[in-house]
Amino acid sequence: MVAVGSTTAEIAAAVPIVGPEDIARHVCEFWQAYGLFDRPKVEWYPRTNLAALPLIERIFKVTHDGNIDAVVFAGAAGGDLHKLRDAVGVNLVPIIDVGRSAGDFADVRFDPFNRDTWAETARCIVDFRSRRQRIELALREQHGPELELIAHIFVSGRPLTAKRLVTTPEAVCYPGFPSAPVTVPMAEAMARRGFLHRTFFDRMHECSNCSSRRL
Template identity: 45%
Template sequence: MTSLLARSALSLGGVISSPEQLANQVLEVWREAGLNWKPQARWFPRIPVYLDEVFSLLFEPADGDDIDVILFSDERRSAPLHNIRDFAGGLQVPMIDLGGRAGEFADAHFDLMEPRTWTETARRIIKFRQRRETLAPQYRHTVDPDLQLLAHMYVSGRQLRGMRYPLTPEAVCYPGFMSAGTVVEIAERLVLRGFLKKTFFDRLHECRTCRSRRLSVREECPSCRSADLRETSLIHHFHCAALLPEEQFRQGPALVCPKCKRQMRNYGKDYDRPGNAYVCNTCDTCSSELEVGFVCLDCNARMDGEGAERVDLYSYTLTDGCIAFLGGSTTALATTLPVSLQREIARVQGTINAQAAVAEIRFSEKEALIAGHGRSAFERASDLFFEDVRNRLGGAASLHVGADAAYILAERFDDDLEREIRAVVARAEELLRHRLGAQLTIAQRFGSPAP
């Protein structure tokens, strides 16, 4: 502790005689920044012994979700950072990095020897709390993964922005969020529901064997697919039209055509050099055009250029409707719904002890179908789809068709009815000549519980 105080005093240009004095300086800066309370903090993974004395004066230890901050104190130097939030939790509070290695994976950096980080930490804690207070109460402690992600984006003000990350097989991460393997599936589901908008980030190739995207790209022999190649100059002999690697013409210092056995003396008159080629050291094949191949760095599988699957990666942002939804404004979201559905929702919400839900249907193959067969083919297919769904639902639920999506409202919604609705949608899709790619998600549950 003495060394920490000594280094802090040197950095601050003064003398610090005790942990209390150092803590008081930090607290004074915090008060100037507007942080007037002692933040409730949870440590991840644990509190280092040498920090306990000072940090116990700055933060109030706490567990659970009612905290203001997570203090990240991992002292390892090479551990992956992409999945911190998978284990640390606390998606609606900032993660403060104490070791200085988390970078974009944390929301702020705090260093006892750098006063500028004190202000940054205070402002971040305040910002998260202010944003959390504008979040609708029902979403502050939600356990629904979809809503947790949306609430985290809303409170943190972060986009779900992709970053290349070769330390994981996915080769991508989303700093400040859960690991890519967890968060992308949720984000894609929210895009279909209209809560997120995605933009292209990158395209990678994926191993068919182990699904790793850490692939080595290499040039290969088109005959045997070996990467053991050497480059050589081509020689074109005008007399007999031989076009072969230079090494086949070379006899000591002389050039002798291996086809007609004539010696070639004058460049431009006897021969020319039209370019280069590659000779395979494994099978001796000579080729001017090589193939592209991949080798998986994780499982060592080899595949042709066409054998690796292409994977498009995206970044994600909240839509305006989602922001209004998270803030508790149902009118902003309702403007995207069919008028008939808005009326039914208003009626059901006033019903005592209602257990209603709205399921949303979107067609993932809509654009492809229109591009391949025309809009009329899509309209015919969707009309038949909706007709069959409406007939099969009967009185169990009502169907409402909008401009971009369709909605099923069930007033007595439970697990059995959800399974039945999903089966109805699947059967309606099977009847069609052209697939629509119907995607059904439970968009909202609501009702007024009995007093």
């Protein structure tokens, strides 16, 4: 008797290849449930980060006409994040961090490989847009920078909260808002008019020679 052996051929399961187009399509379909039926219009910053642009352009619609839903931050962590709003130049749209570098200085973080951040980003864009529309008529009238700060607080839904930052002369910053030299004078003006309320944050020592401060 001749025994005939049998062999088993193992066929590897096909692994789907997910490319940038697939990611963009899944994100856009997911966002429709939140009312985002078109790709959000954005500007990106810094403009020198060319490596991130191809994926961003598939998910967001990059435009430079000023009519935007958000600013996409594609930069690296650095010592000037407290000036991020100053550099971006707009206050009434969210800053979306597409990495992990901006922290509290951005309004939301977006990771194309993390579905939870898809939802957070969609909610952030929609909330900013909805609140911005509620004050649109008021902003069309002539107003000063102080009212712009109040509008920023309302549209962002974030309180104006100080944070220690000893690497700057002011020793404080305001995550989500312009740098302290820009924000503090406006906040003081609004407090004097009764629109904002001062609360004690910390005591600082100021150098009489260079005006630098330390906690």
